[in-house]
Amino acid sequence: MFESAALRTRRKIRDCVAQGLIYLAVMLVSLVFFWLLVDLARGGMTHLSWAFLTESPRDAGRAGGIASILVSTLLILLVALVAAIPLAWSTAILLAELVPAESSFGRSVRFSLHVLAGVPSIVFGLFGNAFFSIYLGLGFSILSGGLTLACMLLPILTSTAEAGLRAVPDSYRLSAAALGLSRTAALTHLILPAAAPALAAGLLIGIGRALAETAALLFTSGYVDRMPGSLLDSGRALALHIFDLSMNVPGGDESAYASALMLVILLLCINILAMKLAYGLQRKKIMT
Amino acid sequence: MVKIIIFSLTNRFGVVAAVIAFCGLVWAVPAVANAGSQRLVLTGSSTVAPLINEIARRFEAKFPDVRIDVQTGGSSRGINDVRKRIADIGMVSRALKPDESDLLAFTIALDGISLIVHADNPVTGLNRRQVAGIFTGDLSHWRAVGGPDARITVVNKAEGRSTLELFLDYLQLKNSAIKPHVIIGDNAQGIKTVTGNRNAIGYVSIGAAEYEVQRGAPLRLLALDGVEASVENVREGIFSLSRPLNLVTAGEPQGLTREFILFAQSPQVHDLIEAQYFVPVDAN
Numbered sequence: 189m190f191e192s193a194a195l196r197t198r199r200k201i202r203d204c205v206a207q208g209l210i211y212l213a214v215m216l217v218s219l220v221f222f223w224l225l226v227d228l229a230r231g232g233m234t235h236l237s238w239a240f241l242t243e244s245p246r247d248a249g250r251a252g253g254i255a256s257i258l259v260s261t262l263l264i265l266l267v268a269l270v271a272a273i274p275l276a277w278s279t280a281i282l283l284a285e286l287v288p289a290e291s292s293f294g295r296s297v298r299f300s301l302h303v304l305a306g307v308p309s310i311v312f313g314l315f316g317n318a319f320f321s322i323y324l325g326l327g328f329s330i331l332s333g334g335l336t337l338a339c340m341l342l343p344i345l346t347s348t349a350e351a352g353l354r355a356v357p358d359s360y361r362l363s364a365a366a367l368g369l370s371r372t373a374a375l376t377h378l379i380l381p382a383a384a385p386a387l388a389a390g391l392l393i394g395i396g397r398a399l400a401e402t403a404a405l406l407f408t409s410g411y412v413d414r415m416p417g418s419l420l421d422s423g424r425a426l427a428l429h430i431f432d433l434s435m436n437v438p439g440g441d442e443s444a445y446a447s448a449l450m451l452v453i454l455l456l457c458i459n460i461l462a463m464k465l466a467y468g469l470q471r472k473k474i475m476t
Numbered sequence: 477m478v479k480i481i482i483f484s485l486t487n488r489f490g491v492v493a494a495v496i497a498f499c500g501l502v503w504a505v506p507a508v509a510n511a512g513s514q515r516l517v518l519t520g521s522s523t524v525a526p527l528i529n530e531i532a533r534r535f536e537a538k539f540p541d542v543r544i545d546v547q548t549g550g551s552s553r554g555i556n557d558v559r560k561r562i563a564d565i566g567m568v569s570r571a572l573k574p575d576e577s578d579l580l581a582f583t584i585a586l587d588g589i590s591l592i593v594h595a596d597n598p599v600t601g602l603n604r605r606q607v608a609g610i611f612t613g614d615l616s617h618w619r620a621v622g623g624p625d626a627r628i629t630v631v632n633k634a635e636g637r638s639t640l641e642l643f644l645d646y647l648q649l650k651n652s653a654i655k656p657h658v659i660i661g662d663n664a665q666g667i668k669t670v671t672g673n674r675n676a677i678g679y680v681s682i683g684a685a686e687y688e689v690q691r692g693a694p695l696r697l698l699a700l701d702g703v704e705a706s707v708e709n710v711r712e713g714i715f716s717l718s719r720p721l722n723l724v725t726a727g728e729p730q731g732l733t734r735e736f737i738l739f740a741q742s743p744q745v746h747d748l749i750e751a752q753y754f755v756p757v758d759a760n
Contacts, residue, residue: 246533247530247751248526248527248529248530248752249526322562327517328517328545328547406548406549407549410545410547411525411529411546411547411548412545412546412547413529414533414543421543421545422545422547432522432526432548434664435661435662435664435665436522436523436525436526436548436662436663436664437526437664438663438664438667438683438684438687438688438753439687439688439691440664
């Protein structure tokens with residue numbers, strides 16, 4: 189009797205310790221995030237203003253704002269997404285819906301995507317510079333930067349979308365077939381909306397990676413901080429601007445902090461927007 | 477056209493329209509851009525790039541139909557791109573080497589390189605022999621040069637940086653002889669490394685270092701061979717570790733290229749050169 193009570197308390201203590209360690213790990217993770225956010229906010233808040241968002245940089249970025257940089261960044265992102273999404277998602281549909289998972293074709297496509305996903309971004313930068321900028325003659329431009337990013341995004345978008353489509357239960361497909369829906373109709377009205385949150389999550393990871401990209405863009409979209417007039421103009425991305433301000437421009441720290449804060453805010457806004465859109469789409473399509 | 481794409485993304489019909497418009501844009505834009513304004517492309521040294529960016533902005537204000545694109549990547553890239561004719565002008569933050577005699581160099585400013593240590597370090601100056609000893613690893617303790625009892629952290633520049641080449645040239649050493657603990661890229665990174673480590677020694681552009689000291693960074697510029705490291709002494713020409721900032725071209729510059737180089741060498745941009753903590757040179 190006495191022994192089993194001792195055993196019980198010992199187990200209780202062990203449980204408590206394990207639970208405590210898990211909570212500690214969770215707190216550490218969130219601490220890193222909040223520390224980062226507080227540090228950014230403290231360094232950048234005073235410098236961030238409406239004028240900072242609407243002016244172009246002056247004095248190598250120490251003065252002025254980031255309007256032209258923001259426009260370039262969004263244009264690069266837009267080019268990358270417009271080029272990558274149709275390719276990536278149709279590949280995902282092919283892999284998940286039309287080709288048997290174990291077929292050698294599906295395997296080889298998946299394998300090449302995995303290899304592509306592991307390639308460091310600087311290699312994409314060199315490839316983009318050699319292929320888009322020089323061979324295709326696009327020069328240092330938003331277009332070559334965006335297309336280089338599109339190559340980087342392909343594996344991320346494809347594999348997340350494929351996983352999302354595979355997660356849709358087979359009973360959906362069978363029910364659709366039983367009701368006489370064509371494969372295309374089932375795809376557009378049922379399976380894609382059902383997988384929309386997964387597609388959106390993949391899209392967010394892709395956008396995050398694209399917005400954070402520095403190395404691949406240095407060689408392709410370039411360093412020019414003027415307001416871009418066309419997609420063939422060179423335009424500096426926000427991440428590259430932050431890198432240049434903090435590492436190359438003495439006295440650029442304040443602007444770098446404010447720009448970094450802006451980058452985080454931009455990411456948060458895009459995240460919230462994309463999540464809202466995805467859930468809205470899912471509800472509208474499936475409920476009606 | 478660009479704005480149309482952004483706004484039309486708000487509805488689903490617009491997405492389709494945007495894709496079509498984008499494809500059209502890809503085909504249409506090259507023709508427009510080629511027919512439009514004159515363009516000048518400069519690539520090269522990351523030290524010179526912010527300065528040239530400012531000069532270019534003033535040049536564009538004077539000649540509104542000119543567009544000047546400034547790209548960075550280091551002096552070696554500037555040389556390469558000019559040779560391959562990818563760039564009209566290369567930015568090189570050192571004098572040209574003998575095997576680069578196919579190119580022409582135009583000096584627009586001077587820059588000195590200073591050894592820097594943390595402000596808590598009592599050492600105030602070194603001579604060439606001591607510097608060589610520290611960077612080759614022969615002197616590994618600060619006590620050997622009159623400092624505290626601590627190991628020296630040697631901060632070196634990355635391969636391809638002209639600061640490194642100038643420094644090696646001054647010490648008469650090969651890069652393989654240097655035993656660095658930290659390898660850095662740009663000036664501001666070097667300053668951050670040294671302000672964060674009491675026992676580090678590195679070398680950066682004097683202008684950048686003086687600016688950070690004025691702003692209260694815990695940093696000291698070391699005198700070299702008894703000469704104070706300052707912008708003044710670089711201007712006087714008595715500080716031995718200094719370098720020219722050059723624009724290089726593959727042949728005798730003509731047209732817009734020539735206009736821009738003359739503009740960058742003229743007194744009209746001396747205030748910009750000083751604002752980036754470099755030393756203007758007299759054109760004659």
